[in-house]
Every structure is written in C-alpha cells, then in structure tokens.
Amino acid sequence: MQRVLVVEDAEPIRKGLIFSTDWEAMGCVVVGEAANGAEGLELLDALSPDIVITDIRMPGIDGLAMLAARPPGEGYEAIVLTGFDEFELVKRALRLGVIDYLLKPVAPEELQQSIESASTRLRLWHRTEHERDEAEALRIAQGFLNTVPSTDGEHSEHVAAMLRIAHTSYMRKIRLKDLAAQINLTSGYLNAQFKQEIGTTFNDYLNRYRIQQAVQILIAEDAKVYTVAERVGIPDYKYFVRVFRKYVGHSPHELLLRR
Numbered sequence: 001m002q003r004v005l006v007v008e009d010a011e012p013i014r015k016g017l018i019f020s021t022d023w024e025a026m027g028c029v030v031v032g033e034a035a036n037g038a039e040g041l042e043l044l045d046a047l048s049p050d051i052v053i054t055d056i057r058m059p060g061i062d063g064l065a066m067l068a069a070r071p072p073g074e075g076y077e078a079i080v081l082t083g084f085d086e087f088e089l090v091k092r093a094l095r096l097g098v099i100d101y102l103l104k105p106v107a108p109e110e111l112q113q114s115i116e117s118a119s120t121r122l123r124l125w126h127r128t129e130h131e132r133d134e135a136e137a138l139r140i141a142q143g144f145l146n147t148v149p150s151t152d153g154e155h156s157e158h159v160a161a162m163l164r165i166a167h168t169s170y171m172r173k174i175r176l177k178d179l180a181a182q183i184n185l186t187s188g189y190l191n192a193q194f195k196q197e198i199g200t201t202f203n204d205y206l207n208r209y210r211i212q213q214a215v216q217i218l219i220a221e222d223a224k225v226y227t228v229a230e231r232v233g234i235p236d237y238k239y240f241v242r243v244f245r246k247y248v249g250h251s252p253h254e255l256l257l258r259r
Contacts (some may be wrong), residue, residue, distance in 0.1 A: 003031045005049035007040035009058040026115045037061030051118045055081045056089045073097040077118035105195050141215045166206045171233045211247045220248045225252045
C-alpha cells in the first residue's frame with residue numbers, strides 16, 4: 001500500500017479529499033494530514049510517505065516551500081492542488097519534480113490517474129534502488145573474499161597442519177586446545193606460532209575463513225542464512241550473524257544476497 005500524506009489548509013477540501021476517496025481501491029492509505037507546509041514538513045520526516053498531495057497556496061510555509069525543503073523524487077512523489085489562476089506556480093512546482101497537478105475541485109478520475117502515475121514511478125524508483133543496493137552488497141561481499149590472511153610461503157609443520165584442518169574441517173567444531181592436546185603442546189604455544197607466521201590468531205583465521213565460505217554460498221546459492229551457518233561450522237544463528245557482521249561489516253540480510 002502506498003502511504004499518502006495530504007497537506008491542505010482548507011479543512012473542507014482536505015477532509016473531503018481524505019474521506020470521499022476510495023484510497024484502498026487505488027492501493028493507498030492516508031497516513032497523515034496537515035493544514036500547512038510547516039506541519040507537512042514535520043509529517044514528511046515523521047511518516048516517510050510515498051505520495052504527498054499538497055495545495056500550492058497556504059499560509060506560512062506554502063506547498064512550494066515545503067517541496068523545495070524536501071524535494072520529491074527521492075523516495076516519494078508529489079501531486080499539487082491548484083486553482084485556475086496559478087499556472088506560474090504550477091510551472092515552479094513541476095520544476096521541483098512534482099509528478100502532476102490537479103485543479104480544484106479535484107475530479108476522482110483525475111486523482112486516480114495521478115496516483116497511478118506516482119505509483120508507477122515509485123515502483124521504478126524502488127526497483128532501481130534495490131538493484132543498486134544489491135550490486136553494492138555483492139561488491140562488498142566479493143571484496144571481503146580477499147581479506148583472509150595469505151597463507152602463501154613455507155610454514156612450520158604445526159602451522160601447516162592447523163591451516164589444513166581449518167580448510168578441510170571448518171564445517172565442524174574445532175577447538176585449539178584439542179589440537180594442542182593431540183600433539184602434546186600448549187594451545188598458547190600453537191597460537192603464538194600461528195600468529196607469528198600468519199599474522200592473526202588461529203580462531204580469528206578460522207572464523208574469517210568460515211565467513212568467507214558463507215559469503216561464497218550466499219552469492220552462489222538460494223540458501224537460507226541459518227542453513228549456511230550450520231554448513232560453515234557456526235550453528236548458533238545469532239552468533240553467526242554477529243561474526244558475519246564483525247568481518248563483513250553487514251549482516252547477511254543487509255547485504256541482500258540471494259538466499
């Protein structure tokens with residue numbers, strides 16, 4: 001449903017427009033009304049309407065000043081109400097980006113046409129924004145794939161084994177103290193050796209590698225986030241989202257990746 005804000009100083013016109021129009025049939029709902037541009041600005045910020053229908057002439061801050069302060073076309077569309085002798089004001093309104101103007105008294109069929117035009121433009125705007133956000137999300141996610149510390153070069157026997165385990169067993173629970181116990185060394189010693197050669201702790205490397213695998217899955221597959229969490233060895237969903245956000249900078253949902 002498109003959210004509509006009506007701004008009109010003449011109460012009979014404002015109330016008549018609100019209560020005599022079948023908004024639901026047009027896929028709309030009136031979320032607020034204002035008697036002047038000052039009130040309209042407050043409601044624009046508070047309600048974030050999709051469509052604003054405003055009179056041009058109003059006491060104090062008029063419709064044009066309100067639209068100039070919050071230009072349409074950036075998330076909402078505007079329709080202005082005007083009289084026969086206000087063509088110069090209409091031209092100014094059109095330059096501000098309003099989608100249409102209606103002569104008072106407003107004819108229902110003309111209002112419907114204007115709402116349809118506004119709705120069409122809004123759908124295009126939202127689709128463009130979604131595509132832009134999705135492209136940016138993919139760019140961020142793909143950029144993250146290169147942030148896992150390099151493992152190039154020669155490594156000591158223990159560090160090479162730890163890297164091999166991280167790469168082949170990341171989907172299972174891996175605890176550094178268990179690895180250390182298997183070779184009769186302390187976890188502190190192993191971690192220090194790993195950090196000296198790789199540049200980060202083993203747990204940090206393992207989590208970053210897991211999230212790298214998660215990003216690749218989310219990009220390539222139509223997978224649910226909770227199933228991806230399990231597949232990369234972090235079955236606690238909330239913890240997975242927290243770790244994902246730590247390394248990528250966004251949650252899996254904010255990235256708008258396919259899932």
